[in-house]
Amino acid sequence: MKMKQKKKIKLGEREVQYVLQKRSGTKSVRLAIYNDGYFVVNAPKWYPLYVINKFIIEQADWVLEKLAGSDTNSVQRVLAQKEADYRKKKEWARIVIRKRVEFFNRKYNFEFKRIAIKNQRTCWGSCSQKGNLNFNYRVAELPDRLRDYIIIHEICHLKELNHGRKFWELVAEAMPDYERCRKDLKNNYYQY
Ligand SMILES: [Zn+2]
Numbered sequence: 349m350k351m352k353q354k355k356k357i358k359l360g361e362r363e364v365q366y367v368l369q370k371r372s373g374t375k376s377v378r379l380a381i382y383n384d385g386y387f388v389v390n391a392p393k394w395y396p397l398y399v400i401n402k403f404i405i406e407q408a409d410w411v412l413e414k415l416a417g418s419d420t421n422s423v424q425r426v427l428a429q430k431e432a433d434y435r436k437k438k439e440w441a442r443i444v445i446r447k448r449v450e451f452f453n454r455k456y457n458f459e460f461k462r463i464a465i466k467n468q469r470t471c472w473g474s475c476s477q478k479g480n481l482n483f484n485y486r487v488a489e490l491p492d493r494l495r496d497y498i499i500i501h502e503i504c505h506l507k508e509l510n511h512g513r514k515f516w517e518l519v520a521e522a523m524p525d526y527e528r529c530r531k532d533l534k535n536n537y538y539q540y
Pocket of ligand 1: 501
């Protein structure tokens, strides 16, 4: 017996539609995306939706790439392409930023909990009171000096959660000419 249902799922920032086919004979979840963008998910009849969705989310990169390359209507395709691009940029940013944080923190030796890469619309980076460092993925696309300045800036907030004199002295330890980067960022790049 087959049961077909239309479903939606959020993969990153984009919503994807699929047709869920629940079958009694199936033992595992299988995904199929046809050339026209028709996306079918086959799943055992007794599987709850959240398990199925978890499986799809784990395969998100594959789904988005496949949809981006399919013959589906152009809006769908462009959105899938954008999301797939964003995911790649974010992964690359995670590698670059982590490497630079570790590099500069060899000097400072401050403790931090985790590094998160986000798509914030409001800032280049931030540091929480709990010691989490957050960076906008676009930081990795900046010229090296500016990228490093933002990274040093947030590392120093692990010690000084303000913009007082002590904070800027810490920044200057790793980057004596930080003022130039600050101005450059202010004058030539998007203002968050
Ligand atoms: Zn700051």
